[in-house]
Amino acid sequence: MEYDTNKKCLKCYQYNDYLYYCEDCGGTFCNGCIVSEKTDCTYCNECAHISIGSKCDVCGKLNHLTAEKTMKRCPMCSSSKIKDSKRKIEGLSEEFSSNVNLLSTGLDTIKSFSNKYSEIVTSAKHIRRERFGLYPNIEGNLLRIQDLFYEIIQRASEILDKVSQHIYQDARTLIFNQNISVSKLRGIDKTLKIIKTHALSYSNILSDYFSDPLNELEDIEAKVKELKTFSELFDNAIEKFEPEIYELKIAAFANIKVTFPSNKRRKVGTLFITNKKMYFLPKSKLIKKKAKSVPISMIKDVDSKRSIFTGNRLIINMSERNIVKIKCPDNIITKLKFIFGILFNENENYIVTDPYMMENYRANLNFGQLNDKLDKRIKDLKEIPFSSSNYQLKERPIEPRREVESEEVMNLKIELKAAKDTLRELIKAFNERSITPEVYFSRREKTTQKIYMLEQQLQEVQKSSLDFGFTDLLRYYSERHPDRHPTR
Known part of the structure; x- marks a missing residue:
């Protein structure tokens, strides 16, 4: 492995093979510059993890046993997110995969909503079989929520394509099937954070879409629970009395x-x-x-x-x-x-007319197509940094634009054409005797000087752009064919 000249501590500016990396500020520091301090922590009996604060970072349970741990902090930003640079580089591929997997958290929101809907529909069907006639809007609201669910699934599929496109563009800059130097770690870490943001945004968007339907579903759930309570009281008194069969x-x-x-x-x-x-x-x-x-x-x-x-x-x-x-x-x-x-x-708006209408309702919401599409997108995105075609993406030579004029040349040509048009109009006005000879000769001299200056500038800019295009073309072919040495 070649010596990395960028393995330098950002605090003491000394070269060191063993560096720590700060995930917050992106700096690399040697062991002597890293701040080490003892911090009061808590110990978890369930997972044996030491966490800062009373809540376990792994299982989320409250800890009561105190512990002491030596924490490493960044000398620049005082962050505790310090990692060994070598371990950080070795775990980049795993971090990338976990960030891409965050796309599936949006599917978890859909699954939890679907399960809740299925439970409520099943309970509502049971209540209607018991001939309860209160809250007939349960049926209408459930049907409307079902239609809204499939509209959200369609939007989720469209948003998944856009989010995947953004992640794809960022993932193309990553190359994990070759050695990664410490100097490139900060840029890679920034790209991974951007990918994580894209993946989490997909989950957040779906959570926003399901917020209103979820609130409506919770209102229906409260009404179904109330009817369940009423049903239990009727069942407890079934030996002593029972309503007539025609009663709701x-x-x-x-x-x-x-x-x-x-x-x-x-x-x-x-x-x-x-x-x-x-x-x-x-x-x-x-x-x-x-x-x-x-x-x-x-x-x-x-x-x-x-x-x-x-x-x-x-x-x-x-x-x-x-x-x-x-x-x-x-x-x-x-x-x-x-x-x-x-x-x-x-009032028929509050009393059910058909207690068996719920029998036609499906308890399961289908989102299998989106699930398959999401799995395929995640699988394809994970393979991008390991693709052999990514070798040419980082420093791909740019084809020289020999026939495309620069913006400066185009602006000079526009100004030159306007100056010539002004001179032509000035001559026309003098021939028609609409301006005096004094005004004509004064303006003609100024316009002629302007035309001459613009022509000189245009020639210089065109010459410099031609030289640059030839140099760019020469560099491009020399990089494409290093075994062929161009003649100077």
């Missing part, structure tokens, strides 16, 4: 205190609501009691009243003398007023 289950609330007009005593039990009736099943350990029911059609009005002594109550008016009083927490009273308002108006 709406809601159920436990530990509700209810007072009926036929019995002035307040009883504690579970309140069940369907789209046809309201049921109340009182608690009883010894005697099996039947559920009392009130048809929804008999309820005229529902109102809430607050009292200092009795607290907040819900008053259900069936007639002047038939009043049902319900005492429960404020959030349940608000929920009951909302449900009864829906049932009174028979």
Whole structure:
């Protein structure tokens, strides 16, 4: 291996074969200039890793055992990201592969969203089979989220092509199948950071795209969990009562205190609501009691009243003398007023008309095509720095542009043409006697001098550009054919 004249410490400016590399500032320093200091750290019992701070850098668990570790810091920027330059060079290919693999983190976002969607659709289907009629917008929102998912997948495929193109352009400058000197380490490390930024940007873009659909999915999940809670209460009371087969289950609330007009005593039990009736099943350990029911059609009005002594109550008016009083927490009273308002108006926007509509919904979202495309892109990008064609990419000779004029020549030609046009117009104006002889001779002399100066400058620039083109052409062919020595 040849001696690298750039193995120089940036602090003491001494040449040294053993150097450290700072990943933050890109400097190389010898062992004598590197700052070593003892730092208070913590020890992890799970993975036996020593980390700065109370959280483990590997497994993420909180550490409670204190430890002391000698840390190396950069003498220029005080960064602790110091690595042995030889080990850094040996791990460049692995670092490049890990940076390219970060493209797959975008696929992890898609997978987690798809799994969440599948779980919610499966749970919603089960709830609808139990004939729950509340929240019919679950079906519409899930269908809209499904269409939006496939639109995002299409965008993700297009963005993947653009991101892969950027990574490809940067990866072409890397050559890992030959010796890498320390002087080139800073440029390679900068390129690897750019590739990492491109790969992470793809994941961040997908996360932004899925943020709004994910929020909607979480709202649907909360509604499905609420219906699951209601379903459990119905299942627990199935031995004592069950709604009619034509009724749709709406809601159920436990530990509700209810007072009926036929019995002035307040009883504690579970309140069940369907789209046809309201049921109340009182608690009883010894005697099996039947559920009392009130048809929804008999309820005229529902109102809430607050009292200092009795607290907040819900008053259900069936007639002047038939009043049902319900005492429960404020959030349940608000929920009951909302449900009864829906049932009174028979609003189809809040009650399901077809409880089996969910059976046609697919629980799995298909993104296999994007997955295959991403795997192929990652595989192709990883092979670029090891391709034999990359030998000619770093210092590829540039074909001399012999017939293409430089910008300076073109500007001089434009100015020369404008000066000649001015002289022609001046002569025309003098012949037509539109200007005086004094003005004509004065302007003609200035314009003629300008034309002469521009012609001289143009000749000099053209001559210098011709010499440069011949020298460039000579250098190009001598590098292409080193065994042939051109004649001077």
